[in-house]
Amino acid sequence: MSDFALHRHLPQLELPHIQLGEYPTPIEHLPALGDVWLKREDLSSPIYGGNKIRTLETLFADSQARGMRRVQTLGAYGSNQAVACILHGRRLGLDTGAVLFPQRATPTAAENMRVILSECEHVRMLRSILTFPAHWLALRSSKDTYLVPPGGANPLGALGHSANALEIAEQLHAGTMPTPKHLVVAIGSTCTTAGLLVGLPLAQKLGLWPGELPQIHAVRVTPWPVTARSQVMKLAKATARYLEQVGGPRIEPDPKLLVLNTKHFGWGYARVTQGGLAAAKHFAELTAPPLDTTYAAKSGAALLELARETEGPFLFWCTKSSAALPQVDEARIARAPGHIRRWLQRADKHKAFAP
Numbered sequence: 089m090s091d092f093a094l095h096r097h098l099p100q101l102e103l104p105h106i107q108l109g110e111y112p113t114p115i116e117h118l119p120a121l122g123d124v125w126l127k128r129e130d131l132s133s134p135i136y137g138g139n140k141i142r143t144l145e146t147l148f149a150d151s152q153a154r155g156m157r158r159v160q161t162l163g164a165y166g167s168n169q170a171v172a173c174i175l176h177g178r179r180l181g182l183d184t185g186a187v188l189f190p191q192r193a194t195p196t197a198a199e200n201m202r203v204i205l206s207e208c209e210h211v212r213m214l215r216s217i218l219t220f221p222a223h224w225l226a227l228r229s230s231k232d233t234y235l236v237p238p239g240g241a242n243p244l245g246a247l248g249h250s251a252n253a254l255e256i257a258e259q260l261h262a263g264t265m266p267t268p269k270h271l272v273v274a275i276g277s278t279c280t281t282a283g284l285l286v287g288l289p290l291a292q293k294l295g296l297w298p299g300e301l302p303q304i305h306a307v308r309v310t311p312w313p314v315t316a317r318s319q320v321m322k323l324a325k326a327t328a329r330y331l332e333q334v335g336g337p338r339i340e341p342d343p344k345l346l347v348l349n350t351k352h353f354g355w356g357y358a359r360v361t362q363g364g365l366a367a368a369k370h371f372a373e374l375t376a377p378p379l380d381t382t383y384a385a386k387s388g389a390a391l392l393e394l395a396r397e398t399e400g401p402f403l404f405w406c407t408k409s410s411a412a413l414p415q416v417d418e419a420r421i422a423r424a425p426g427h428i429r430r431w432l433q434r435a436d437k438h439k440a441f442a443p
């Protein structure tokens with residue numbers, strides 16, 4: 089039986105998929121927070137986990153189906169997706185690389201940057217975000233390079249998360265948790281949220297989802313317009329259309345399921361917030377999975393607030409990998425361009441404040 093829930097329930101789908109992760113990711117109760125349950129996406133792979141693995145399973149399979157070994161991704165200096173692309177792409181024999189733009193220098197981002205510098209030969213670290221669109225366009229029109237867009241946010245990438253909704257429906261049937269009323273997830277590129285906006289009604293249509301569909305509290309960590317409501321719905325609708333094209337049923341994503349939570353964004357992408365730090369500290373005290381300050385800590389802060397004010401059950405996405413990172417290669421880091429070494433130094437100065 090396939091480990092990919094979309095193929096399990098819709099075997100007729102003509103959808104590329106290659107397994108990188110270990111599924112189902114567990115659902116665990118966090119009783120100290122009451123009616124709160126954790127979807128342990130952090131455990132999706134011991135090589136490098138987190139929510140991006142599901143995205144890469146369909147995208148890498150597509151690159152292989154097209155016979156394209158060169159894969160490039162795009163993101164910020166501390167991109168989890170770049171780390172996931174590099175570490176998992178290698179397993180498939182892909183020649184992966186990344187074009188990365190500057191972001192706030194934080195310990196979380198620096199940890200990833202060190203891994204990227206240590207593990208990847210083909211990484212281009214831009215000095216300014218202003219040149220990023222030109223690089224994106226050039227890669228998009230390249231004939232011999234498969235482009236994984238920022239966050240993997242296209243219909244094929246999002247379907248990996250639709251599969252997760254079916255996986256959760258199976259876990260609910262097995263009695264793992266009561267049917268959640270609220271899902272809480274960080275929204276960066278919109279890929280995960282858009283996939284869920286398709287996967288939940290799909291699970292309902294297939295008769296898998298017990299009871300009413302939950303609201304998705306998508307906690308903004310990247311600015312408008314990247315995470316504008318209209319953008320999320322646009323990707324969800326494109327994902328639903330794509331699902332139909334590859335042989336799936338017609339799904340109408342319901343905008344009423346989407347609650348865009350903008351309260352925990354702070355002063356910008358990757359900017360550390362007090363609420364995020366407090367949530368990360370609280371999770372650490374409970375020996376719950378790690379919350380990174382860029383993404384999961386902000387959604388963690390939203391979860392803590394919601395759990396105080398609203399009735400559950402809640403299902404919280406642990407989106408940051410908890411796998412041990414590979415050893416870094418200090419010699420390679422020492423050879424990085426000067427602007428990157430200075431950026432790493434700035435990030436290290438903030439270490440004292442990090443969770």
Ligand SMILES: Cc1ncc(COP(=O)(O)O)c(C=O)c1O
Pocket residue numbers: 138139140168169239274275276277278279280281380383384407408409
């Ligand atoms: C740890 C983590 N959480 C959440 C997200 C947001 O997911 P998405 O980009 O699918 O909206 C990301 C995206 O990179 C991430 O790395």
